[in-house]
Amino acid sequence: MTARSADAGRAGGGSSARPGGASSARARRGSSAPARPPRRPATARPAPGGRPSAGGPRRLLNRLKRAWDRPLTAYYLILGGSLLITVLGLVMVYSASQIKALQSGLAPSFFFRKQLLAAVLGGGLLLIATRMPVRLHRTLAYPLLAVSVFLMCLVQIPGIGVAVNGNQNWINLGGPFQMQPSEFAKLALVLWGADLLARKHDKKLLVQWKHLLVPLIPVAFLLLGLIMLGGDMGTAIILTAILFGLLWLAGAPTRLFVGVLGTATVIGALLIKTSANRMSRLACIGATDPGPGDQCWQAVHGIYALASGGFFGSGLGASMEKWGELPEPHTDFIFAITGEELGLAGTLSVLALFAALGYAGIRVAGRTEDPFVRYAAGGVTTWITAQAVVNIGAVLGLLPIAGVPLPLFSYGGSALLPTMFAVGLLIAFARDEPAARAALAALATRKPGFGRKPAGVRWKTMRRRVKKRPSGER
DSSP, X not given: OHXXXXXXXXXXXHHXXXXXXXXXXXXXXXHSOOOOOOOOOGGGSXXXXXXXXXXXXXXXXXXXXXXXXXXXXXXHHHHHHHHHHHHHHHHHHHHHHHHHHHHTTSOTTHHHHHXXXXXXXXXXXXXXXXXXXXXXXXXXXXXXXXXXXXXXXXXXXXXXXXXXTTEEEEEEEETTEEEOHHHHHHHHHHHHHHHHXXXXXXXXXXXXXXXXHTTHHHHHHHHHHHHHHTXXXXXXXXXXXXXXHHHHHTTOOHHHHHHHHHXXXXXXXXXXXXXXXXXXXXXTTTOOSOOGGGTTHHHHHHHHHHHHHTTTOSOTTOOSTTTTTSSSTTTTTHHHHHHHHHHHHHHHHHHHHHHHHHHHHHHHHHHOOOHHHHHHHHHHHHHHHHHHHHHHHHHTTSSOOOOOOOTTTSSOHHHHHHHHHHHHHHHHHXXXXXXXXXHHHHHHHHSOOTTOOOXXXXXXXXXXXXXXXXXXXX
């Protein structure tokens, strides 16, 4: 009895001690309360009425500025913008050219297939240009200029040169393929002019006006003369813009620049005055009626196409103007078909892509220390932006119809191939900046390249990445 009572007493004491121990533990925990979290700064508190303070938008703006100033911004803008313009152009060429192909007795995808082939070849040229060193680009300048001059001379030989829409600037390559050498003359003038000015810059010769003009101006006038023999004033305008861009980048004095600009203006006015076709195009600026003899038919129907598109367009393939109403819907006036089918949203997207491409080119030209890169990047940027402004301005009725395609967008392999090579130049220059090279090297060490497996990882058939097991482990 005594042992049982003692055991019971110990058991009872233990059971009575547990509640007491728990309460004492709770008391101890309560006595040491956790520290309160620090208060937020007054600037982070929301303003009265639930509206955020000005610190949030300011921080967001600062982040955007830092992202915009990153070394690879120009590289991504040029690469992404040019690819988006080219892909969207392929879609619009297919949509705008179907009726034209059927009216000519061809397959609906005839023009699209030719443009797709040119885009593939141009993509190869773009990749080659991005991998070529600057020294090799400079080496190609003189051969490309000589070949361009030779081909433009062949255009004027009867039986070799082909006239298209009144302009004899084409060479028949056999079958449905033709080539326009004047498009390659733009690239030749950019590379040759940049190399010439860079060599004179290194020798401190650009401070003399005669070294600025000779031999750059005579060679440019030779190219312009060969182009004007064929009657293609639109291409001559773009070539003149490239020349002025090179002179501006070379630091031509204002008097010299104004003198060259005035001479070019007088020559252009004489060429327009002596041609009834050019005078009629000049008279169609801002026209809202086809006029006598329907001389402004194309300009007016381009405005009709843009006006009927609204904000979001009638949809891909639903254009009415391409059914024989608007001439050249897949070349010079493809922007009007874009506005009709994709609306204001589509046209603004195209304008934004060209603006991004132009900004990136200016940024590359402004940040480099290499004079050749500065002149070449500025020349390419002037070429693409000036041609886009002339084409879109004609469609909007703000400029006379010059007959130039929208870069990377309109149908035409002769225009697409040199333009994509020029874009490859910009990409190569953007990658060649010291900060961009360092950023790309950091990305290469941080991320495994496409198709390469990181160290210590093997690929399974179900695309799972599994760590390699040490030897002996089962």
